Amino acid sequence: MIDISLITLNETAVENNITFLKKKLGEKVKISAVVKANAYGHGIEEIIPVFEKYGIEHYSVFYYSEAIRVFDCLSKPATIMVMGWLSEESIRDAIEKEIEFYVFNIERLNSAIKYAKELNLRAKIHLEAETGMNRSGLNIDELNKAIAIIKENIEYIEIAGFCTHLAGAESVSNDFRIQNQFKRYKKMLAILEANNLNPKYKHAANSAAAFVYPKTRLDLVRVGIMLYGFWSSTEVFIHYINSKHNKIDPLKRILRWHSQIMSIKKINSGEFVGYGISYLAQSNIKTALVPVGYSFGYSRSLSNKGRVLIRGCRCSVIGVVNMNMIIVDISHVSDAKLGDEVVLIGKQGELEIKVSAFSEISDELNYEILAHLPESIIRTVIKQ
Numbered sequence: 001m002i003d004i005s006l007i008t009l010n011e012t013a014v015e016n017n018i019t020f021l022k023k024k025l026g027e028k029v030k031i032s033a034v035v036k037a038n039a040y041g042h043g044i045e046e047i048i049p050v051f052e053k054y055g056i057e058h059y060s061v062f063y064y065s066e067a068i069r070v071f072d073c074l075s076k077p078a079t080i081m082v083m084g085w086l087s088e089e090s091i092r093d094a095i096e097k098e099i100e101f102y103v104f105n106i107e108r109l110n111s112a113i114k115y116a117k118e119l120n121l122r123a124k125i126h127l128e129a130e131t132g133m134n135r136s137g138l139n140i141d142e143l144n145k146a147i148a149i150i151k152e153n154i155e156y157i158e159i160a161g162f163c164t165h166l167a168g169a170e171s172v173s174n175d176f177r178i179q180n181q182f183k184r185y186k187k188m189l190a191i192l193e194a195n196n197l198n199p200k201y202k203h204a205a206n207s208a209a210a211f212v213y214p215k216t217r218l219d220l221v222r223v224g225i226m227l228y229g230f231w232s233s234t235e236v237f238i239h240y241i242n243s244k245h246n247k248i249d250p251l252k253r254i255l256r257w258h259s260q261i262m263s264i265k266k267i268n269s270g271e272f273v274g275y276g277i278s279y280l281a282q283s284n285i286k287t288a289l290v291p292v293g294y295s296f297g298y299s300r301s302l303s304n305k306g307r308v309l310i311r312g313c314r315c316s317v318i319g320v321v322n323m324n325m326i327i328v329d330i331s332h333v334s335d336a337k338l339g340d341e342v343v344l345i346g347k348q349g350e351l352e353i354k355v356s357a358f359s360e361i362s363d364e365l366n367y368e369i370l371a372h373l374p375e376s377i378i379r380t381v382i383k384q
């Protein structure tokens with residue numbers, strides 16, 4: 001654990017986002033909280049107790065290792081769904097632990113049946129349909145094959161879901177493709193149902209699809225980014241807010257990332273600062289050293305561009321981002337002292353460093369920046 005850079009998670013924001021999502025998606029739609037990539041950088045072990053507290057009882061992950069982390073920190077019964085990778089051995093373990101998983105090829109279906117037979121249990125699977133993203137999923141022929149296999153082994157398989165993933169609902173340019181995908185999904189669902197196989201949950205939408213294409217909500221929405229207080233894209237936000245009188249963003253960011261001043265220096269005009277010749281002081285300046293660098297998810301592309309907050313003032317990163325450090329100009333913060341809080345993401349006083357501002361400079365997605373926050377950063381839950 002490295003204690004010099006901290007993440008605080010605001011419980012009130014979690015409550016706000018879950019309340020908003022439940023209200024908008026309606027009572028009949030189950031929310032599956034997507035907690036892949038260490039809960040979008042928020043920390044699986046830290047955020048799950050808070051999600052539980054506000055009524056989340058369904059979790060989606062990508063890797064089986066993430067499923068196990070969720071399994072180990074749950075304090076109430078909940079469903080865990082693996083959307084991606086699971087090794088042969090973990091299929092057996094998953095069935096034993098009643099962890100649900102996607103089936104997107106016949107091989108995995110056969111493995112599920114094999115282990116379910118050995119254990120004399122039913123594997124809880126989500127059949128994933130290939131509807132046009134061309135990433136993973138069963139095409140119509142494979143679906144028909146899968147149906148035949150399932151019918152022969154029905155005592156070992158529970159169809160927990162029938163699902164697909166839409167290829168980019170956050171941008172209107174994908175509209176045609178998304179609409180076609182959803183049509184194909186419905187067609188494939190009809191094939192399944194015609195065989196008297198009725199999935200417990202039909203699901204297709206992520207955050208963006210649930211808001212832009214309400215009909216894709218079906219029984220369950222796999223909500224990631226919005227739970228954490230971010231819109232999938234500006235387009236999705238505009239789409240939502242346009243029809244509202246109140247133009248205030250209903251979502252609240254949960255995460256605040258901060259560090260502190262490690263050292264302060266005076267630099268004379270004409271001196272270079274940091275490695276090489278990336279920054280030349282144009283006047284006498286005062287700098288603060290902050291012990292966070294690219295090894296901590298603070299991208300090198302923020303060299304000479306990033307902003308942080310110190311004592312309620314915006315300060316610029318000067319020179320290149322190092323592996324473990326950045327240098328910021330604090331000439332205008334006359335009372336800055338060693339140990340002062342440095343906000344990298346989040347609010348301080350009246351100002352805020354938004355993930356979006358950050359991502360515009362570094363050309364990373366919100367998702368990417370959050371997912372890059374190292375697991376070693378200590379995360380604490382607070383109520384604000």
Ligand SMILES: *Cc1c(COP(=O)(O)O)cnc(C)c1O
Nearest residue numbers: 034083165206207222223224225
């Ligand atoms: C990541 C993911 C989601 C969640 O997407 P958001 O845009 O964060 O809501 C949903 N479904 C699948 C298959 C995913 O991989």
